[in-house]
Amino acid sequence: MAVRHLVMWTLKDKADAPRFKAELDSCAALVPGMLHFRAAIAEPGCEANVDVLLDSTFADAAALDAYQNHPHHQAVSKLLGTLRQARHVLDYTTEG
DSSP states (O other): OEEEEEEEEEESSGGGHHHHHHHHHTTTTOSTTEEEEEEEEOOTTSOOSSSEEEEEEESSHHHHHHHHHOHHHHHHHHHHHTTEEEEEEEEEEEOO
16 A cells, blocks of 8 residues: 655745755655655645645655655755744555
């Protein structure tokens, strides 16, 4: 079963959204088993309760664990933690 990993952030300063997304984008294709990876920022005129979204899918829980523990992801996560006000996560299994 694949694992969908959704993360949403509210930033301290919305102007940091492009930088935040660029840092997230640097984590794409870090590990085998990453099936989908897309970061997006809220767009003016569109409804949004958060500033940045990560929508990703992993082949299994082991692939997600490898991603979360990858040294590059750890470094990016530490940096992004300084820019965020709030973080919300939802992981769930799916057929693909």
